[in-house]
Amino acid sequence: MSSFTLLVSDSPLKEVDYSGIAEITVGELKKLYPINENTPEEPWHTMDDDVRVLHAPDESAFGHLTISVCTNPPYDLDFYSEKEYMYWLSGNWNDKFLTDFANYIKEYIKAEENVELLIFWAGDGEQKLVERTVKIDEIEPSDLEMYKNGDNLRLQFV
Numbered sequence: 586m587s588s589f590t591l592l593v594s595d596s597p598l599k600e601v602d603y604s605g606i607a608e609i610t611v612g613e614l615k616k617l618y619p620i621n622e623n624t625p626e627e628p629w630h631t632m633d634d635d636v637r638v639l640h641a642p643d644e645s646a647f648g649h650l651t652i653s654v655c656t657n658p659p660y661d662l663d664f665y666s667e668k669e670y671m672y673w674l675s676g677n678w679n680d681k682f683l684t685d686f687a688n689y690i691k692e693y694i695k696a697e698e699n700v701e702l703l704i705f706w707a708g709d710g711e712q713k714l715v716e717r718t719v720k721i722d723e724i725e726p727s728d729l730e731m732y733k734n735g736d737n738l739r740l741q742f743v
Contacts, residue, residue: 586708588736589659590675592652593668596698600653600672603685605646611636648677650685661707665714665739674702678733683726690724694742702740704732714739 592598612634620630629638641647655671662671676682694700706712718741719728732738 586706587659588704588706589662590673590702590704591655591658591662592672592674592700592702593666594670594672594698594700595668596695597670598652598672598698598700599689599693601689602651602653603649604641604651605649606639606641608637609640610634611638614638614640648679648682650674650676650682650689652689659707661705661711662703664711665703665705666701668699668701678730680726683729683733686729687724687726690721690742694721696721696743700742702732702738702742704735704738706736712737717741718743 611629611632614629615634617640618624624630629636632638651673653673653675655673658671674686676686703714705714714737715735716739721742724742732740
C-alpha cells in the first residue's frame with residue numbers, strides 16, 4: 586500500500602514550487618561556486634557549461650511546499666474523485682510548509698472551484714474517507730497541522 590496526497594478540483598489550480606530547487610546550467614553553477622585549487626573535485630567540474638542540472642542552495646530546500654500537475658494519478662484515485670484537475674501536494678508539513686500552504690489556499694483557491702485535499706492509502710481497495718470542511722478565508726496553519734499525519738481524508742475548501 587502507498588499513501589497519496591493530492592488536491593483535486595473542478596478548475597485548474599496554480600502550480601507552485603517553493604523549494605528553491607532550480608534547473609540551471611553548469612556554467613551558472615560554476616559562477617555560483619568558482620573552482621580553484623582548494624575546491625574539492627565534484628562531477629560537474631568536468632561537464633560542459635551548457636549542460637543543465639538541478640540545483641538546491643542547501644538541504645533546507647527539500648520538503649517545502651510543491652503543488653504540481655498529476656499526470657499519472659494513483660490507481661485508486663477513482664474511488665475518491667472524478668474531478669478533472671489533479672495536483673500532487675508534497676512537502677514536509679513543517680511550520681514553513683503549513684504557513685505556505687495556508688497562504689496558498691487563501692490566495693489561489695476559490696470555493697466555487699470545489700477544491701478538495703485528498704489523503705488516502707491505495708492498494709487495498711476502497712477505504713472510507715473522513716469528510717471535513719474548512720473555510721478558505723479563515724484557514725490558519727494550525728488548521729492544517731492536524732492533517733499532516735492524516736489517513737483517508739477528504740478536506741473540502743469552502
